[in-house]
Amino acid sequence: MTRTTACPDGSDLLALATEGVAAPAVRSHVDACRSCLRKLRRLKAEVVHLRSSMGRHLGPAPATVVPRSAAGGD
Numbered sequence: 001m002t003r004t005t006a007c008p009d010g011s012d013l014l015a016l017a018t019e020g021v022a023a024p025a026v027r028s029h030v031d032a033c034r035s036c037l038r039k040l041r042r043l044k045a046e047v048v049h050l051r052s053s054m055g056r057h058l059g060p061a062p063a064t065v066v067p068r069s070a071a072g073g074d
């Protein structure tokens with residue numbers, strides 16, 4: 001049982017799912033962690049679904065919109 005790093009926060013996975021950006025440590029962890037990979041895939045699927053359903057009404061979604069609760073503040 002060797003764990004290199006703890007599983008990243010949900011907001012880190014969300015940022016990776018929505019923006020495709022994450023700290024290198026988060027990326028490498030997700031590559032190695034099946035649990036996080038599954039979470040990421042689910043988040044990505046939800047994001048795609050949300051954007052496609054929103055897009056009908058709003059057009060292209062602004063990439064800068066991130067829920068404040070997910071950002072975690074300063």
Ligand SMILES: [Zn+2]
Pocket residue numbers: 006007008029030033034035036
């Ligand atoms: Zn993990």
